[in-house]
Amino acid sequence: MKRRTILAGASLAAAATWLPGLRPGHAATAAVAPQALFFDADAPVLGNPQGDVQIAEFFDYQCSWCKRTHAETMQVVEQDGGVRLVKKDWPVFGPASVFAAQAVLGSARLGHYRRAMDTLMAQSGALTSESILSSLATAGLDIEALRGVVNAESDRIGNLLTRNWHQAEAFAFIGTPSFVIGRTAYPGVLDREALKRAIDRARG
Template identity: 50%
Template sequence: MIKRRTLFMATAATLAAPSLLRAKEPSQKDIFFDKDVPVLGNPKGDVTIAEYFDYQCGYCKAVHPVVTKVVKDDGNVRLVMKDWPVFGAASVFAAQAVLAAAKLGKYQPAQEALFKLSGPLTPDRVQQALEDIGISKDLLTKTVNANSKDIAGILDRNWLQAEGLSFQGTPSFVIGATLYPGALQESDLKEAIAKARKA
């Protein structure tokens, strides 16, 4: 559990739900069109990529520039980033912080700031990274607290979806109707998008 001194409180549901609730296979609507999850790329794109990730995952950090480039170059892909904080309390903290930044209109800058951090995360490192892009600690805390129920709901749903899809770790992708566990090379990602587009 995240300590109170961090000023963020992970809800009991967020940390307990994965083990207490039974995961079922989610629908494409559940995965691709959760109204509370920010969308990057082209919101009206004809193909959607959902990536289940953790800000402390080295493979997620390595593949992020590849995914970003492919989505930008294609121009017709929706990118749905599904926070799946599997590496413990610091990962939950990071996910909460960036989802709060989304409420302030700074989702992508906040996400980029955390992906650029190397090594294990701490609440202090996360807060400093977000302060560096103009989100003060006080504003971040206020925003997380004001939206704690919504943020907890997102994390719970993402976790249960990942379990329902039988993903074993991060990153994992859903592209069209196909599951892709593990990091993807640029060529693999392009091929997956093309396959989804043809379908």
Template identity: 45%
Template structure:
């Protein structure tokens, strides 16, 4: 079982993965600086927080405002969002559409709209929620199809990294070299950022 804080495996370390999992690059560079993974906050921030999440995960959704608050108050924090759709087909569909919305600047609107939902999602509810949040789902779907190879590869990398690091579910946060599984409160996030900043 994973401890509350576990050192992130450095590049070149040996990995023993389940037979179904692809050995993904889990070096700090790959995890913190994937060029295709959306980043929020300060793009030049001195600390990066990586979040593995699913749009159907109730803890991801309830903890999202906490992460946002800390990010805005800090001003020097970069937040990398790693879609890890593990709650079934609607989760995959949601990730595809919101990542597809990046092509026309709709990523943050889509993220905020779906993170504000309650309970399980259906494709119809995802479309309706995105529409209400100012993101045209048909345009997002077209954006996904245009960049399907890149987006599918990103989702595959995110999955491989999550398994390789040993994450047990969503949400999971990586700050500095430490992993914080599950929902975390504001003070824990601030302390983790301060620790990473001090290092």
């Protein structure tokens, strides 16, 4: 499967690597190895990098539920203190979502991943390339520096998005948000209490 990128021009096409290892949860029947899912060297990490509970959240910057629960998810992670969170860009809502993912992943290389992510998650309505860049500029990011980073690292970013896409397919996720917490997959929204229960279950 291919998705056309906007900011960098790389295509999202690669062979999936499906390996056993995670316990099926709901629709998930096969999955990539935990090392690949939770410890991709190209994926920025939030929460506690040394945390004892691993979370991978598959999301899209145009997903209304992802936006609605983002702040709550971050609060749970920060209050727990022992969670390592990897946000898995899964741009299922088209070219603007791919553009947003590229922009925020590029921002990570400039040291502004969380600021860029929070900015776009707080933006209401459908995204466009113009609105994304305008919002990031208002948040204080250097857009020309960002363009340079994303274009220079188009292959790295494109390959990361490809791996994320195939991981979501491996779990048979059908939409965003979807989570893998510890060794269990959770397709769909998790509110504050459900997320806490899932973390406790992974830890227990």
